[in-house]
Amino acid sequence: MGAFIAAEAGHGEGESTFNPILPTNYDLLWSFLLFLVIVVVFMYYALPKIQKVLDERAELIQGGITKAEQAQAEAAAALDEYTAQLREARAEAAKIREDARHEAAQIVADGREKAVRDAERIAEASSKTIDAERQQAVVSLRAEIGSLATELASKIVGESLADDARQQRLIDTFLDDLESETKAKG
Amino acid sequence: MLNLAATLMTAVSSDSEGASKNFFEWLFSSNGFHAPSIADLNPEPLLFGGTIFEFNRITFVRVVAAVVLIAIFVIAARNAKVVPGRGQAVIEFILDFVRVQIVEQIMGEERGKKYLAFLTTLFVTIVFFNITGVVPFLNIAGTSLIGLPIIMALWVYVMYLTEGVRKHGLGGFLKGNLFPPGVPKPIYILLTPIEFLQVFILRPATLALRLAANMIAGHMLLVLCFAATQYFFFEASLALKSVGVLSITAGFAFTLFEIFVALLQAYVFTILSTVYINLSLEDEH
Numbered sequence: 001m002g003a004f005i006a007a008e009a010g011h012g013e014g015e016s017t018f019n020p021i022l023p024t025n026y027d028l029l030w031s032f033l034l035f036l037v038i039v040v041v042f043m044y045y046a047l048p049k050i051q052k053v054l055d056e057r058a059e060l061i062q063g064g065i066t067k068a069e070q071a072q073a074e075a076a077a078a079l080d081e082y083t084a085q086l087r088e089a090r091a092e093a094a095k096i097r098e099d100a101r102h103e104a105a106q107i108v109a110d111g112r113e114k115a116v117r118d119a120e121r122i123a124e125a126s127s128k129t130i131d132a133e134r135q136q137a138v139v140s141l142r143a144e145i146g147s148l149a150t151e152l153a154s155k156i157v158g159e160s161l162a163d164d165a166r167q168q169r170l171i172d173t174f175l176d177d178l179e180s181e182t183k184a185k186g
Numbered sequence: 187m188l189n190l191a192a193t194l195m196t197a198v199s200s201d202s203e204g205a206s207k208n209f210f211e212w213l214f215s216s217n218g219f220h221a222p223s224i225a226d227l228n229p230e231p232l233l234f235g236g237t238i239f240e241f242n243r244i245t246f247v248r249v250v251a252a253v254v255l256i257a258i259f260v261i262a263a264r265n266a267k268v269v270p271g272r273g274q275a276v277i278e279f280i281l282d283f284v285r286v287q288i289v290e291q292i293m294g295e296e297r298g299k300k301y302l303a304f305l306t307t308l309f310v311t312i313v314f315f316n317i318t319g320v321v322p323f324l325n326i327a328g329t330s331l332i333g334l335p336i337i338m339a340l341w342v343y344v345m346y347l348t349e350g351v352r353k354h355g356l357g358g359f360l361k362g363n364l365f366p367p368g369v370p371k372p373i374y375i376l377l378t379p380i381e382f383l384q385v386f387i388l389r390p391a392t393l394a395l396r397l398a399a400n401m402i403a404g405h406m407l408l409v410l411c412f413a414a415t416q417y418f419f420f421e422a423s424l425a426l427k428s429v430g431v432l433s434i435t436a437g438f439a440f441t442l443f444e445i446f447v448a449l450l451q452a453y454v455f456t457i458l459s460t461v462y463i464n465l466s467l468e469d470e471h
Binding site for chain 1: 224225227228234237238239240241244245248249252255256259260262263264266267268269277278281303304306307310311331332333334336337338341395398402
């Protein structure tokens, strides 16, 4: 068997037995050259280039996530702000309404007071005017009624009442009676 | 190349037994059953025979594998986009597999970053050189000849030694590896020689041998199945021809199995390399 393998194995020259676990020099040389070329191409060109693209992608995705987070945070902040503004506006509106109600009540009260005062003043003024006019009427009446009555009486009684003193006395008595009568009536 | 043509010509003329046979008769003819032998791994030189530059069939297969591998990754790198296409997704899947399943699993993200590029290169190179074993017309794994596994194992060997020495200093590295702490002193008599063998000989040797032996065995299995099929179909008596169905089915099954082995061995080689580098960097063993 060994002889058979030996005969089969030694190629061309047939000078030695081929042993698969012992490398030949040309096998090592070619293997080294090929592996070296592959390693150089891979480690200095292909893999770094692909890695760069992968890094770019990771960065892009990471950037997208960060951006989204940022947008979300901004939206939340805006919402908070709007809510706060809304609350503030509501409070302000309520305050304005309250003030308006207050003011309106004040205005009504003021108006009422002023009206009452005006009414009182008008009433007072009118009663004073009435008093004055009545006084005036009384005075003018007194003078007029005197002369009228005298005229009338002299016409009726004639010359007998020409004496001034008696005449005056008579008129006063008459008027006093008249006045007391009026007072008793009113 | 002239050499190749000459070999082919002689093969054709010697097998065809005269000009009466056409190409197909030559293709399907055979002169008896040839069992595969280990000599398949020592093919005739195609160029520069007998010199250190000897270029044979397996080297040719390796060159093809290397060119295809480099072409694929250079094109992928050149066309790499932030939004990946289908091809780029496949490449990224492979790179992710090495990064997540191998490097980060063992070294962690921080430490792994520095070695990721080399280990990725190692993984895809072994996958491509293994897979040529089942590629039609190449039909032999580039790693089934011991030279390439040895070169890769030596590269890892030099790497884990230099990284270990760089991190702990020569003394610290040797002490940490040859005299592991937490062991009673007399045990070192036993332990230190074992650890020495382990670190300086067994690790690279097993790396290279495991890969090459797996690929050689796979090649033998496939050749056996398909050579037997050829024999049963075209040479054997009628009764035996049906056995050829069995052998071709086995050949198909083993082809699938070899694809699995090709990936598995690349994974094993890479993960062990990662472990060895990581052991050199570890503070306490």
